[in-house]
Amino acid sequence: xxxxxxxxxxxxxxxTLRSAAQILLDxxxxxxxxxxxxxxxxxxxxxxxxxxxxxxxxxxxxxxGLLAGLLSPEAARGLAGWLRGEAEFGEGVIAAHGYLTExxxxxxxxxxxxxxxxxxxxxxxxxxx
Numbered sequence: 229x230x231x232x233x234x235x236x237x238x239x240x241x242x243x244t245l246r247s248a249a250q251i252l253l254d255x256x257x258x259x260x261x262x263x264x265x266x267x268x269x270x271x272x273x274x275x276x277x278x279x280x281x282x283x284x285x286x287x288x289x290x291x292x293g294l295l296a297g298l299l300s301p302e303a304a305r306g307l308a309g310w311l312r313g314e315a316e317f318g319e320g321v322i323a324a325h326g327y328l329t330e331x332x333x334x335x336x337x338x339x340x341x342x343x344x345x346x347x348x349x350x351x352x353x354x355x356x357x
Contacts, residue, residue, distance in 0.1 A: 238322050241346045245315035248349045249308040256301035256308070263301075314345045 263269040263279055274282035281297035288296055299307075 238318065242315045242318040242322070244346055245311045245318065245349055249311040249315070252304040252308040252311070256304040259301045259304075311345070311349060 259280065263283075269279045269283045271279050271282045280300045281294075284297035285293040287293065
């Protein structure tokens, strides 16, 4: 197996960001639909905007439940927007320079953020991509 070309590596980083954004958007929409239609989420002790966080904390509990509850559908949409913006940045780098590898991105100021965000995104995807 040969190593991917720098062009392929950069395109893969952009695709990773776009894929993660779409997954988050799809799951946010599906979760909103479930919260509206499934009585499990309809808490009597938490206001409606907090139904997701309350339901997750109630189901999982502890720090894990609190952490999972923070990534509400609205937060997922915000994260997806951020990821899409970074994908656009990556496309701009490709357009301007032809390609850049992740190590090279770390050396050019704001692009360091892009490489870091790709790394975080891969962790969010949990090895799915």
